[in-house]
Amino acid sequence: MTAVVDSAKRHTLQALLSLPSGIVRRLAGRPVEIEGNILDPEMQLVLTLRKIEGAAIEERPIPGGRRALVDAAKAVGGDLPIGAVTDLDIDGPGGPLRLRFYTPRNLAAVSPALFFIHGGGFIYGDLESHDAMCRFLAERAGVRVVAVNYRLAPESPFPAAVDDVEAAYSFVTANATGLGIDPDRIAVGGDSAGGNLAAVLAQRATRAQVGAPPVFQLLIYPAVDFAVKRPSRTTFATGFFLNKRFTDLTEASYPPAGVDLTDPLLSPIYGDLTGLPPTYVVTAGFDPLRDEGDDYAEKLRQAGVAVQHVREPGLIHSFANMVGVGRSGPEAMGRAAAALRRAVSTP
Structure with a gap:
């Protein structure tokens, strides 16, 4: 029955967001404008529909919230075509660690790869919640994608996720x-909490502390600072998917009491950014994490890193999961995939 309900949600969303843009605008309601940015009508409609679905993810017991996140991601991610998907369990610091390999269609025997780390506030998310995103990136960028199912808080707080990601990488x-995989063309990337872990991994690998240096970073609205709350945390504290209650839960669950919040393994914005590979940082205009992502891009630039920073002005946190419905999410992620393709196209 659950599969039937999920399919119905997905088809309903697909139908609504496939309507002409003028109709979507009318269904979404009065335009929302903040700081000169207008909320994308597709995002506005998704937020409206989300309100009638019941309790938000962060308002449920954590196991139920985790299931709800997967269901929501499948509703907006769809069932995108891919050449092959295979799982592999390896030995991890805390036990078996699952990796998922996405091989796009018509790929050479040896190809570039993206080592991808999912988001979810370090509490939620898994290989299923980000399956559509990985499929999209693999096919659009023409690379193998390797996703890792790291341990989650509060059961396994910091630095368990870092340890798992490093072991997998x-x-x-x-x-x-x-x-x-071509060993000279491996990129790292992730969204939100996964963007945090990807940034940490890139810093560590560049310093030869783990694995081999990546050739590129793909950071999608990364969470990079546990120590300082910037204005966007207040401006978009409620009403735009990621909210204060969610971020408060993350801050209470992932960092152990007494840990230094400026530790670069926790807050990569305080790390040594020199020598890092070319980076694509994308932030969303209606996202509590917007300002810290913007600041990280600027700090990378000041450190001499080649940065392409794109702020998607009308989008919300989680737009990267919306690759199976509408136009706005796929278009924004298409730009990210194109940047990845260019970065790893030649050794």
């Missing part, structure tokens, strides 16, 4: 050729 880089 080390395995992939050490076994790249046997996995059909």
Whole structure:
């Protein structure tokens, strides 16, 4: 029955967001404008529909919230075509660690790869919640995508996620050729909490502390600072999917009591950014994490890193999951995939 309901949600969303833009605008309601940015009508309509679905993810017991996140992601992600998807369990610091390999259609025997880390506030998210995003990036960028199912808080707080990600990345880089991956063309990336972990990983790998240096970073509305709350945290505290209650839960669950919140393994904005690979940072105009992502892009630039920073002005946090419905999410993620493709197209 659940599968039937999920399918119905997906088809309803697809039907609504496939309507002419003028009709979507009318269905979404009066335009929302903040700081000169107008909320994309597709995002506005998704937020309206979300309100009638019941309790938000962060308002449920964590196990139920995790299931709800997967259901919501499947509703907006769709069932995108892919050449092949295979899982592999490796030995991790806390036990078996699952990796998922996405191979796009018509790919060479040896290809570039994106090592991808999912978001979810370090509490939610898994291989299923970000399956559509990984499929989209693999096919659009023409790369293998390797996703990792790291341990989550509060059961496994910081630095468990960092340890798992590093173990998985080390395995992939050490076994790249046997996995059909060009060892000289491996990028790292992630969204939200995954963007945090990708940024940490890139810093560590660049310093030869783990694996091999990546050739590119793809950071999608990354959470990079636990120590300082910037204005966008207040401006978009409620009403735009990611809210204060969610971020408060993250801050109470992931960092242990007494930990230094400026530790670069926790808040990568305080790390050594020199020598990092070219980076694509995308932030959303209606996102509590917007300002810290913007600041991270600027700090990378000041450190001499080649940065392409794109702010998608009308979008919300989680637009990267919306690759199976509407136009706005797929178009924004298409730009990110194109940047990834260009970055790894030549050794």
